[in-house]
Amino acid sequence: MRSTLLAVLLLLTACADPAPGTEPAAASDPCAAAAAHLTDCAGDLPALDWSACDPAEAERMLALDCATLRGAVANPKADGAGPVAAFACRLGFYAACEVPACESATPAPPADAACDAWFAADDCGLCEYYRCREALQPCGPDGYLLGYVGKYCDRFARVTEPKVSPRASAWLKRVRRCLVEYLEAEVPYDADCAEVDRRGTDSHTQCYVETGFCELSPLDWFAIIHTIDVGDVPLRVLLRTAHGCVGEWFGPDP
Numbered sequence: 001m002r003s004t005l006l007a008v009l010l011l012l013t014a015c016a017d018p019a020p021g022t023e024p025a026a027a028s029d030p031c032a033a034a035a036a037h038l039t040d041c042a043g044d045l046p047a048l049d050w051s052a053c054d055p056a057e058a059e060r061m062l063a064l065d066c067a068t069l070r071g072a073v074a075n076p077k078a079d080g081a082g083p084v085a086a087f088a089c090r091l092g093f094y095a096a097c098e099v100p101a102c103e104s105a106t107p108a109p110p111a112d113a114a115c116d117a118w119f120a121a122d123d124c125g126l127c128e129y130y131r132c133r134e135a136l137q138p139c140g141p142d143g144y145l146l147g148y149v150g151k152y153c154d155r156f157a158r159v160t161e162p163k164v165s166p167r168a169s170a171w172l173k174r175v176r177r178c179l180v181e182y183l184e185a186e187v188p189y190d191a192d193c194a195e196v197d198r199r200g201t202d203s204h205t206q207c208y209v210e211t212g213f214c215e216l217s218p219l220d221w222f223a224i225i226h227t228i229d230v231g232d233v234p235l236r237v238l239l240r241t242a243h244g245c246v247g248e249w250f251g252p253d254p
Contacts (some may be wrong), residue, residue, distance in 0.1 A: 034058035038091060041066035061087050094227040097159045102127070116184050122173060127153035129180045139193035144200045149179060152228065160227045168220035171212050178207035214245035 038061065089097035104125030109117035115132035118125065130150035134143070141147055153176060161172045182203040187196055216224070 030055040030058035030062065034061045034087070035091070037062055038088070058087065092163075092223055092226060094155070094160045094163070094223060095229050097155075099155050100158050102154070102158060119177075119180065119184075122177075124154065124157035126176055126180060127157055129184075133183070133189075136189055137191065137193075137196065139196060143193055144197040148197075148232070149183075149200055152232075153179075155227055156224075160223055164220055164223045165217070168216055168223065171216060171220075172224075174211035175207050175213070178211050179203060182207065209245065 085096040102124035106121035106125045118129040130145045134145040
């Protein structure tokens with residue numbers, strides 16, 4: 001059973017074009033046909049709630065090829081495919097969702113407070129830690145703090161966490177805290193950008209496994225993996241996480 005789940009974890013990151021001549025299922029139903037088309041383009045989908053499907057929006061999706069659909073999911077605002085991105089978001093491709101403003105339940109600390117003052121927050125407010133670090137050791141919008149971990153902290157906290165199962169939501173809170181606490185404790189404020197990137201990225205595997213990623217359902221894995229833009233998951237993180245899960249699943253009982 002666990003080996004099957006591992007295969008699901010790895011396959012969910014793949015995208016394949018449909019076989020030549022493949023026709024969408026249930027052509028008389030635009031929503032079902034759009035689901036089949038998106039499945040062909042992006043891999044198998046778990047059971048999803050179609051109550052929000054707009055048939056006109058589905059028809060527009062059916063007119064797009066796989067390359068265009070994947071581009072819309074990965075970078076919805078760059079190509080102007082707003083309706084496509086909204087549809088993909090409803091299907092569980094949270095990378096395509098618009099990220100709302102953070103409404104933290106915790107007041108912001110004073111402007112001159114240390115970055116770890118943001119640890120008082122247990123929601124999207126905790127993501128402000130990365131912007132605080134960036135102000136002290138700037139690496140730019142494409143650096144680890146803003147372009148990777150900070151961006152995904154915002155997206156997971158504001159988009160994915162409210163939509164997933166209670167178990168996955170609790171995991172997202174734990175891993176969010178694990179990542180900021182690791183960075184604060186293990187990555188010096190005088191580290192150069194390459195070291196911040198390397199050590200920060202490598203902390204993800206440890207935090208994912210230790211906080212319970214391996215115990216989530218395949219549906220939760222789908223939501224988590226598809227919150228991340230195509231190509232943004234370093235292969236070493238994926239392989240180490242998969243290896244860590246194998247150890248969790250098949251290791252000796254305590």
